[in-house]
Amino acid sequence: xxxxxDRQLAGAFPYVPQQKRAQQKRNSLLESGRELxxxxxxxxxxxxxxxxxxxxxxxxxYRYFSDKRQLLLALLQNQLDKMLPPEPxxxxxxxxxxLAAILESHFKQLEQIGLYxxxxxxxxxDPELAEILIQSRKNWHARILTGLQQAKxxxxxxxxxxxxxxxxxxxxxxxNIPKKEKESGLKTDYVELxxxxxxxxxxxxxxxx
Amino acid sequence: xxxxxDRQLAGAFPYVPQQKRAQQKRNSLLESGRELxxxxxxxxxxxxxxxxxxxxxxxxxYRYFSDKRQLLLALLQNQLDKMLPPEPxxxxxxxxxxLAAILESHFKQLEQIGLYxxxxxxxxxDPELAEILIQSRKNWHARILTGLQQAKxxxxxxxxxxxxxxxxxxxxxxxNIPKKEKESGLKTDYVELxxxxxxxxxxxxxxxx
Amino acid sequence: xxxxxDRQLAGAFPYVPQQKRAQQKRNSLLESGRELxxxxxxxxxxxxxxxxxxxxxxxxxYRYFSDKRQLLLALLQNQLDKMLPPEPxxxxxxxxxxLAAILESHFKQLEQIGLYxxxxxxxxxDPELAEILIQSRKNWHARILTGLQQAKxxxxxxxxxxxxxxxxxxxxxxxNIPKKEKESGLKTDYVELxxxxxxxxxxxxxxxx
Amino acid sequence: xxxxxDRQLAGAFPYVPQQKRAQQKRNSLLESGRELxxxxxxxxxxxxxxxxxxxxxxxxxYRYFSDKRQLLLALLQNQLDKMLPPEPxxxxxxxxxxLAAILESHFKQLEQIGLYxxxxxxxxxDPELAEILIQSRKNWHARILTGLQQAKxxxxxxxxxxxxxxxxxxxxxxxNIPKKEKESGLKTDYVELxxxxxxxxxxxxxxxx
DNA sequence: AATGAATGAGCATTCATTCAT
DNA sequence: CATGAATGAATGCTCATTCAT
Numbered sequence: 085x086x087x088x089x090d091r092q093l094a095g096a097f098p099y100v101p102q103q104k105r106a107q108q109k110r111n112s113l114l115e116s117g118r119e120l121x122x123x124x125x126x127x128x129x130x131x132x133x134x135x136x137x138x139x140x141x142x143x144x145x146y147r148y149f150s151d152k153r154q155l156l157l158a159l160l161q162n163q164l165d166k167m168l169p170p171e172p173x174x175x176x177x178x179x180x181x182x183l184a185a186i187l188e189s190h191f192k193q194l195e196q197i198g199l200y201x202x203x204x205x206x207x208x209x210d211p212e213l214a215e216i217l218i219q220s221r222k223n224w225h226a227r228i229l230t231g232l233q234q235a236k237x238x239x240x241x242x243x244x245x246x247x248x249x250x251x252x253x254x255x256x257x258x259x260n261i262p263k264k265e266k267e268s269g270l271k272t273d274y275v276e277l278x279x280x281x282x283x284x285x286x287x288x289x290x291x292x293x
Numbered sequence: 294x295x296x297x298x299d300r301q302l303a304g305a306f307p308y309v310p311q312q313k314r315a316q317q318k319r320n321s322l323l324e325s326g327r328e329l330x331x332x333x334x335x336x337x338x339x340x341x342x343x344x345x346x347x348x349x350x351x352x353x354x355y356r357y358f359s360d361k362r363q364l365l366l367a368l369l370q371n372q373l374d375k376m377l378p379p380e381p382x383x384x385x386x387x388x389x390x391x392l393a394a395i396l397e398s399h400f401k402q403l404e405q406i407g408l409y410x411x412x413x414x415x416x417x418x419d420p421e422l423a424e425i426l427i428q429s430r431k432n433w434h435a436r437i438l439t440g441l442q443q444a445k446x447x448x449x450x451x452x453x454x455x456x457x458x459x460x461x462x463x464x465x466x467x468x469n470i471p472k473k474e475k476e477s478g479l480k481t482d483y484v485e486l487x488x489x490x491x492x493x494x495x496x497x498x499x500x501x502x
Numbered sequence: 503x504x505x506x507x508d509r510q511l512a513g514a515f516p517y518v519p520q521q522k523r524a525q526q527k528r529n530s531l532l533e534s535g536r537e538l539x540x541x542x543x544x545x546x547x548x549x550x551x552x553x554x555x556x557x558x559x560x561x562x563x564y565r566y567f568s569d570k571r572q573l574l575l576a577l578l579q580n581q582l583d584k585m586l587p588p589e590p591x592x593x594x595x596x597x598x599x600x601l602a603a604i605l606e607s608h609f610k611q612l613e614q615i616g617l618y619x620x621x622x623x624x625x626x627x628d629p630e631l632a633e634i635l636i637q638s639r640k641n642w643h644a645r646i647l648t649g650l651q652q653a654k655x656x657x658x659x660x661x662x663x664x665x666x667x668x669x670x671x672x673x674x675x676x677x678n679i680p681k682k683e684k685e686s687g688l689k690t691d692y693v694e695l696x697x698x699x700x701x702x703x704x705x706x707x708x709x710x711x
Numbered sequence: 712x713x714x715x716x717d718r719q720l721a722g723a724f725p726y727v728p729q730q731k732r733a734q735q736k737r738n739s740l741l742e743s744g745r746e747l748x749x750x751x752x753x754x755x756x757x758x759x760x761x762x763x764x765x766x767x768x769x770x771x772x773y774r775y776f777s778d779k780r781q782l783l784l785a786l787l788q789n790q791l792d793k794m795l796p797p798e799p800x801x802x803x804x805x806x807x808x809x810l811a812a813i814l815e816s817h818f819k820q821l822e823q824i825g826l827y828x829x830x831x832x833x834x835x836x837d838p839e840l841a842e843i844l845i846q847s848r849k850n851w852h853a854r855i856l857t858g859l860q861q862a863k864x865x866x867x868x869x870x871x872x873x874x875x876x877x878x879x880x881x882x883x884x885x886x887n888i889p890k891k892e893k894e895s896g897l898k899t900d901y902v903e904l905x906x907x908x909x910x911x912x913x914x915x916x917x918x919x920x
Numbered sequence: 921a922a923t924g925a926a927t928g929a930g931c932a933t934t935c936a937t938t939c940a941t
Numbered sequence: 942c943a944t945g946a947a948t949g950a951a952t953g954c955t956c957a958t959t960c961a962t
Contacts, residue, residue: 127336545754622831
């Protein structure tokens with residue numbers, strides 16, 4: 085009665101084991117999935133590959149995950165939970181500095197972002213998955229927007245600031261940092277980036293709005 | 294005169310037919326490929342599907358393309374050529390307005406951009422393809438950068454403007470407009486966006502730099 | 503009436519053209535077929551290849567031959583006709599010398615023999631073809647046998663000579679000369695070979711039979 | 712002890728199973744391959760056919776063999792190992808009798824020879840395979856040659872015996888026995904054949920060399 | 921629970937053959 | 942007559958998934 089209670093939550097996970105050893109296997113599979121998805125992409129990665137890389141048999145894979153897609157879902161579940169962006173407080177003495185910090189922390193989640201690279205193709209085929217990700221994106225967007233709104237209410241921003249558009253621009257820039265670093269091989273100068281973004285939002289000190 | 298000029302760029306076209314009817318079939322296949330890649334993604338789209346959608350037999354597909362990948366290459370070849378961004382002239386009476394025009398024209402190339410959505414997964418697996426795309430991106434980037442440099446030399450921009458970073462930010466914003474429109478379903482207000490971008494670049498009129 | 507008279511002989515040749523130009527094309531196809539069969543084998547050679555090699559369109563191939571197999575048949579027809587072995591006259595002053603000459607002339611037909619290398623696989627699948635070849639082989643065998651019989655009747659051979667077996671042995675040796683030369687790269691010493699064969703057949707001069 | 716010793720000779724076995732049941736399947740595939748290759752030839756036999764004949768799914772075929780060619784290689788590996796000819800000892804009281812025995816034992820390996828019929832076409836396309844077979848042939852040739860040399864040194868043979876040529880002739884005769892039996896349907900009289908061959912090698916008893 | 925052998929649907933690709941031009 | 946574009950049956954091979962051990 086209690087042992088099997090919430091096993092089949094949402095019919096998704098064939099089995100989420102309680103025991104330590106089994107948990108390890110499950111995690112090992114998740115980790116292998118993540119690595120291979122990021123390295124080779126989602127479609128080309130096979131269940132067999134993941135199992136082998138995790139050091140278990142293919143049958144074991146299907147004990148813990150109904151299929152590849154579900155492993156990915158579990159992976160995202162894990163990561164998205166950890167990934168809520170900090171409350172951006174623009175109303176501070178030094179918003180630039182704060183923003184730089186935010187950007188940098190975002191970059192620290194590069195690993196998770198790795199998965200992002202894998203997703204675009206899936207989003208087309210998998211509305212459920214798309215929903216999860218769009219939702220996560222909306223969270224980010226909402227956070228940024230809230231911060232901007234507060235700043236605007238305080239009269240700190242450009243008076244004609246189109247909040248939605250700016251929030252979106254910031255989000256897009258954030259999201260593309262990892263790709264940029266990968267392509268160019270250069271570290272991002274977060275302070276510089278923050279300065280630029282702030283110019284979108286705040287009029288220069290010397291101005292009267 | 295120039296229509297067939299650089300057809301063989303990426304090499305390996307098994308056959309580019311001269312006759313009218315055959316040309317139509319080839320184009321029909323290209324178009325079907327584009328549609329299906331955008332709709333369903335690259336990997337999940339099969340050669341058979343493309344052929345059927347184009348109303349030809351599978352054998353015909355392989356008459357004109359060595360495989361799916363090569364059709365994609367041909368597609369990109371076509372599109373990337375058309376996609377050189379206009380020379381961005383920041384040094385004008387009204388840069389905002391000009392930028393808005395650029396942004397809008399870029400959006401008109403939404404169709405081509407459709408393909409962009411298809412590529413991320415490929416970039417991992419296909420270095421040659423990645424090279425083509427990164428090159429195309431660098432062209433854009435260089436154009437934007439050039440414009441910024443000229444503006445800076447004229448003393449029009451923020452004096453401490455980090456050109457590379459701004460150019461990249463603008464590029465990223467440009468690239469993500471189509472995705473945004475698709476997700477939100479809203480038309481982009483290019484004028485508004487141009488205003489924001491210009492604030493990254495130019496100090497407000499009332500300021501002395 | 504006369505023009506079409508014997509076109510469809512045996513239903514085999516779709517069309518054996520009377521006109522010079524057409525004859526040339528047909529011959530060109532035959533020749534290309536022969537070369538490619540010998541070079542690459544029968545199965546791997548495609549009709550398209552033969553046509554291209556002959557400098558005609560694939561449609562033309564099918565105008566003159568119903569398929570690849572029939573081209574091969576026509577080829578064999580041609581060659582086997584030319585290939586009747588000479589009457590072996592063992593009853594001569596110097597049978598060794600005569601045999602050496604036969605062997606050498608056989609080798610001159612090496613080109614035709616080239617086709618032999620192509621056939622073994624076909625013989626399994628194509629009883630009709632096998633029949634043609636076995637027949638041709640039987641001709642050779644019969645000729646050799648006849649010669650031996652005459653020699654035996656004259657009391658020239660070993661008295662206990664098992665004619666069939668010797669004839670077969672000689673035939674086998676003959677048939678394998680081209681393969682041997684190809685593998686070893688060495689020219690065959692026909693005189694030496696003839697000597698050996700003669701020892702199978704004739705007792706040494708000093709013996710009384 | 713030695714059963715599995717040199718399994719990996721030709722490399723590339725995707726998987727040689729350890730378990731009994733699986734071994735049976737693998738053997739079943741090998742056997743089916745052999746039968747079908749001999750019956751229908753190599754090229755026309757498909758992997759699917761072999762699998763079906765062996766009573767397994769096509770996927771199982773590819774579990775044990777990378778492709779048709781590799782199955783053939785495994786087959787040859789097995790057979791060629793068993794096929795080293797006995798040391799031919801010509802220096803005996805009764806070489807004829809000994810030779811007859813050799814010939815007969817060779818014929819007992821008819822099964823292996825079955826595969827020989829399959830090979831000619833392959834030899835053209837597959838140099839690696841050709842190498843294996845030519846090597847095996849050279850072994851035979853060398854054995855025969857050695858025997859002849861010893862006999863010659865003892866002064867038993869014709870003094871002018873061209874060893875290479877005779878050895879080759881004997882080899883060719885040996886190799887063609889199976890084909891002959893198949894075509895004619897008659898059993899070979901090994902004693903008679905041995906007599907003939909011996910006449911190639913040894914002068915008649917009554918002669919002084 | 922874990923294993924990995926077995927399955928077979930499904931995709932990529934080739935090629936003999938037809939037929940409209 | 943010649944052409945070569947078009948066809949689609951047939952083959953090779955992969956991989957997600959099941960299930961007996």
